[in-house]
Amino acid sequence: MVVYLVGAGPGDPELITLKAVNALKNADVVLYDKLANDEILKYAKDAKFIYVGKQAGKHYKRQDEINEILVNEAKENDVVVRLKGGDPFVFGRGGEEMLALFKEGIEFKLIPGVTSAIGVPTTIGLPVTHRGVSTSVTLVTGHEDPTKNEKQVKWDFTADTIVILMGIGNIAENTAEIMKYKDPDTPVCVIENGTMENQRIVTGTLKDITEKEINPPALVVIGHVVDLFKEINKEV
Ligand SMILES: C[S@@+](CC[C@H](N)C(=O)[O-])C[C@H]1O[C@@H](n2cnc3c(N)ncnc32)[C@H](O)[C@@H]1O
Structure with missing residues (x-):
């Protein structure tokens, strides 16, 4: 028995790694969340599929x-693949699953994925770091677990670029916080x-983005690296 914790990439099915495809081809069982694109499940031709993501109602x-x-x-199968969007360890709760397997003495292997946080900006010509513009990046969740006793995110980041994941529902509150520091x-x-x-x-x-129509799933990239994207995409 071995479990592969696998990143599926941000959506485009060609952005999955060869290593992930090979794990899927050998899988007896695939556990998956809502993926941006189910097309990659085709690699696991003979596997049993278990959907563990959200289902309306x-x-x-x-x-x-x-x-x-x-x-x-x-415990019941030779090869189990746990497939997650993006990278399993970037707001993917992959760490918790790794620990659960470790505690049970189950062998696990880790296959990174192209995280949306960096891969998606790259595909549109928005480098998250750029010489002379940005030497640091913060990845942050825009939606902290409401059951936490105290908020962990303070929004006083000093990084030149901030990338917010799960950031649309609270975009007004979060940009207001960031404007205290930027x-x-x-x-x-x-x-x-x-x-x-x-x-x-x-x-x-920061001051006008909330006036625009925006729908999830989306990434919010904040910083002067955005000017580079605008320079090569004059119409946006
Ligand atoms: C639970 S997090 C999972 C992140 C994932 N593990 C990763 O590395 O990309 C889900 C959030 O990732 C971002 N996201 C994932 N895929 C995206 C995509 N194709 N386009 C824009 N944002 C995406 C959105 O902010 C979404 O709310």
Whole structure:
């Protein structure tokens, strides 16, 4: 028994790694969340598929339930693939699943994926670092678990570029917090459904981005690197 914790990339099915494809080809069981593109499941021709993502109108599985399914499937099968969007360790709860497997003494292998946080900006010509413009990047969640006793995100980041994931629902509150520390005219780029056919890009500044129509799933990129994107995409 071995479990592969695998990143599926941000959406475009060609952005999955060869290593991930090979793991899928050998899989007896595949546990997957809602992926931006289900096309990659085709590599696991003979596998049993278990969907553990959100389903409208149904109870969706808590993390401890997913961990339990993963451990049980690992005990009953030779090769289990746990597939997650982007990279499993970037806001993917892959670390929790790795620990659950470790505690049960189950062998696991880790296959990174192209994280949307960096891969999606790259595909549109928005480098998250750039000589002379940005020497540092912060990746942050825009949606902290509301059951936490105290908020961990303070928004006083000093990085030149900030990339917010899960950032649309709270964009007004979060940009207001960031404006306490950064110039309200700092450029912002929001990328919806990055690398997919329905990709949409919206630009603005910290002070006006909330006036624009934006829908999840999307990334919010904040910083002067956005000017580089605007330079090569005059119409956006
Ligand atoms: C639960 S996090 C998972 C991130 C994933 N593990 C990764 O590395 O990309 C989900 C968030 O990632 C971002 N995201 C994932 N795929 C995206 C895409 N194709 N386009 C834009 N944002 C995306 C959105 O902010 C979304 O709310």
